[in-house]
Amino acid sequence: xxxxxxxxxxxxxxxxxxxxxxxxxxxxxxxxxxxxxxxxxxxxxxxxxxxxxxxxxxxxxxxxxxxxxxxxxxxxxxxxxxxxxxxxxxxxxxxxxxxxxxxxxxxxxxxxxxxxxxxxxxxxxxxxxxxxxxxxxxxxxxxxxxxxxxxxxx
Amino acid sequence: xxxxxxxxxxxxxxxxxxxxxxxxxxxxxxxxxxxxxxxxxxxxxxxxxxxxxxxxxxxxxxxxxxxxxxxxxxxxxxxxxxxxxxxxxxxxxxxxxxxxxxxxxxxxxxxxxxxxxxxxxxxxxxxxxxxxxxxxxxxxxxxxxxxxxxxxxxxxxxxxxxxxxxxxxxxxxxxxxxxxxxxxxxxxxxxxxxxxxxxxxxxxxxxxxxxxxxxxxxxxxxxxxxxxxxxxxxxxxxxxxxxxxxxxxxxxxxxxxxxxxxxxxxxxxxxxxxxxxxxxxxxxxxxx
Numbered sequence: 001x002x003x004x005x006x007x008x009x010x011x012x013x014x015x016x017x018x019x020x021x022x023x024x025x026x027x028x029x030x031x032x033x034x035x036x037x038x039x040x041x042x043x044x045x046x047x048x049x050x051x052x053x054x055x056x057x058x059x060x061x062x063x064x065x066x067x068x069x070x071x072x073x074x075x076x077x078x079x080x081x082x083x084x085x086x087x088x089x090x091x092x093x094x095x096x097x098x099x100x101x102x103x104x105x106x107x108x109x110x111x112x113x114x115x116x117x118x119x120x121x122x123x124x125x126x127x128x129x130x131x132x133x134x135x136x137x138x139x140x141x142x143x144x145x146x147x148x149x150x151x152x153x154x
Numbered sequence: 155x156x157x158x159x160x161x162x163x164x165x166x167x168x169x170x171x172x173x174x175x176x177x178x179x180x181x182x183x184x185x186x187x188x189x190x191x192x193x194x195x196x197x198x199x200x201x202x203x204x205x206x207x208x209x210x211x212x213x214x215x216x217x218x219x220x221x222x223x224x225x226x227x228x229x230x231x232x233x234x235x236x237x238x239x240x241x242x243x244x245x246x247x248x249x250x251x252x253x254x255x256x257x258x259x260x261x262x263x264x265x266x267x268x269x270x271x272x273x274x275x276x277x278x279x280x281x282x283x284x285x286x287x288x289x290x291x292x293x294x295x296x297x298x299x300x301x302x303x304x305x306x307x308x309x310x311x312x313x314x315x316x317x318x319x320x321x322x323x324x325x326x327x328x329x330x331x332x333x334x335x336x337x338x339x340x341x342x343x344x345x346x347x348x349x350x351x352x353x354x355x356x357x358x359x360x361x362x363x364x365x366x367x368x369x370x371x372x373x374x375x376x377x378x379x380x381x382x383x384x385x386x387x388x389x390x391x392x393x394x395x396x397x398x399x400x401x402x403x404x405x406x407x408x409x410x411x412x413x414x415x416x417x418x419x420x421x422x423x424x425x426x427x428x429x430x431x432x433x434x435x436x437x438x439x440x441x442x
Contacts, residue, residue, distance in 0.1 A: 001158050021161040021204075024191075044192040046346060048258055057232075060258050063191045067161050068184075068206055112257070133345035134256030 006070040010035065011079030019066040026050045026061040029076060037077035037107040048135030051108035052076050058115050060134075077107035080114065089152050090114045097148035101139035108135045113149040122153055157194060163206040170205065171294040171318070177203050178317045185228055186262035188255065189271050213266070213322055216240060221328045227266025227321040231255070234265065243328050246281040246337035246354050253277065256345045266321040269306070272313045272377070273348075279303070279378035280354035281337050283370035285326040293319045307377035332365070333358050336436035338429050339372075342416060349373045350417045351425045353433040357388070364388045364438075374409035374426050381408045384430065393438045401434065402427035 001020045008015055010033060019028055029035045029052065041049035043062050050062040053075040081087050090113045093099070100106050109132060116123055116131040123131070128149050129142070137145060164170035174181050182201035184190045185208055193199045207213065207228060214228040216237045223243055225234070234240050234251035241248050254277040255263055268278045269289065287303040293316060303324075306313050315321070329335065337354040341347025352372035358365040367388035369381040383404040391397045411422035 002160065004161070022157065022159055044195060045188060045259060048256070051258060057261050058258055059261055060188075063187050063259075063262070065161070065187070065191075065204075065206075068163070068187070068208070070163075131257055134258035 004067050004070075006067055008066075008069055008071070009073045011075055017066075021065075021067055023066040024062055025052070025064040025066045025069050025074075028066040029061060029074070035076045035078050039104055039107065041104065046136070047105075048108040048112070048132075049105055051111050051135065053111060053115070058112055075111075077110060080110065088114060090117060090149065093148040093151045094145070097144050097151060099140060099144040099148035105135055105137040105139075109137065109145050113145075113152070116149065117152050123149070125150060157197060157200050159194075159201060160203045161206065162203060163209050165209045167210065167292055170207075170210070170320070174203065174205060174318060175294070181205055181317065183207055183270070183320055185264045185267050186230065186259075188259045188263045189267065207266075207320065215323075218243065218328065221330075222325050223328055224323050224325050225265055226323045227264060229265050231260035231263050231265075232257075235260070244281070244285055244326060244335075246284065246335040246356070247278070247326075249337040250277045250281045250339065250352075250354065253339045253347075259346075265324060269303075269324070270313060270315060270321055272307050272311050274310050274376055274378065275349045275352070275373040276378055277339065277349065277352070277372070279307070280352050280370040280372040281335075282324065282326065283378060283380050284335065284337075284354040284356045284368045285329065286368065287324050287326045289321055290323045290325065291315065291319050292322045298322070304380050309376050329356060332360060334437045336433045338433050338436075340425060340429055348416060351411075351422055351429055353426075353429045355433050355437055357434070357437045359438065362392045364391055364393055369430070371405070371409060371426065374411045374422055376410065379408065381405055381430075383408050388434070393434060398431045398434060401430055405430050 003018045003020050005018050026040050038052050039049035041047045045060045045063040052061045054072050112132050128146050162173045164173055180202035183205050213226040215226040216239050217224045218239050231251040231254050235248055265278050268276050282303050289301040289306050292298040333356050335356040339349050339352045341349045355369040357367050367385045369384045371381050372378045384401050387400045387404050405426050406423055411419045413419045
């Protein structure tokens with residue numbers, strides 16, 4: 001399988017990587033960069049566990065070829081907290097609201113929660129539920145997740 | 155594991171056709187990848203060469219020039235939903251874009267991809283049919299053509315596009331004022347739903363009388379279709395219960411639904427009638 005060199009910035013750090021042409025971004029992040037926050041779950045874009053931000057926009061990394069992300073700025077869940085470890089308000093909210101059970105959906109949910117609040121600081125419950133429609137959770141029943149995101153509204 | 159393939163990311167149209175020369179039949183065009191990648195991974199397709207169209211930046215635009223709205227083939231669902239032009243001039247298009255997939259797939263799924271994939275359930279097709287859209291294409295050696303959307307689909311996942319032809323943009327005539335539209339997507343859940351049936355229509359209303367109608371249906375036939383018999387029932391008629399009943403008879407003469415995991419043909423026939431009446435009433439009540 002042919003390879004191509006790509007340049008991606010991940011959580012503020014520049015990387016130059018040799019990837020196979022058919023490599024998926026989710027696998028490159030997890031296996032080449034050891035960023036295992038984004039999860040490989042359904043593998044066909046239906047569950048949202050692989051959610052990352054590419055150039056500021058939430059994207060399914062299991063449906064993104066690594067070569068197609070050449071030149072992009074990627075933020076994974078590991079890149080949300082500040083360098084000194086201070087958590088984002090939405091991350092604190094998930095902790096405070098028992099919105100994490102097994103944790104598998106959590107990176108995707110947190111990224112979507114942050115993205116929504118950045119765009120719309122006063123979302124209605126309906127808007128919150130709408131925004132996480134691409135992220136499945138098998139544990140919480142979504143209630144605590146919605147509550148956590150809602151609690152970030154000032 | 156995914157199949158082996160080559161990858162090309164042209165920066166412009168010339169590079170694109172240069173790159174695929176001699177490779178016709180092996181090429182799969184990709185943009186948002188929300189359908190292409192799942193197909194590749196399921197090994198439903200095995201192209202030798204993936205051509206990434208996302209570098210053709212000209213093809214991501216939403217413009218209104220005089221009375222024509224032009225939407226580039228690479229325009230994503232998210233861009234359509236948040237576009238002031240689309241919200242104002244063709245809200246039924248925004249409605250369909252808003253209901254495709256989920257927020258994540260909408261950030262990547264493109265209008266050109268949805269049409270080129272040509273599922274009988276293609277979300278964007280019914281509103282575009284009701285808006286009388288035209289597909290603009292590009293081929294090698296500067297060739298390109300304009301195809302009215304109602305002549306674009308040939309069958310499930312089959313269009314008139316040649317293997318070395320891409321959609322560059324879609325144009326719709328700007329709907330003018332007495333025209334009112336509505337769109338209903340009916341699926342088995344609130345997101346990530348392949349529609350069981352969908353209706354999009356535009357009515358030219360003069361007070362209570364419908365002068366002209368354009369009715370489009372999705373998931374009810376091998377391709378998305380215009381329901382010309384229904385349109386005739388509405389032409390120059392007041393929207394009464396009797397007219398609506400005649401429309402439901404007409405619609406069942408036009409559609410040829412199948413039974414599949416999402417519903418039986420019988421169920422689809424019943425739903426089509428209900429949605430059609432609902433959509434006509436909605437448009438009549440004045441939402442554009």
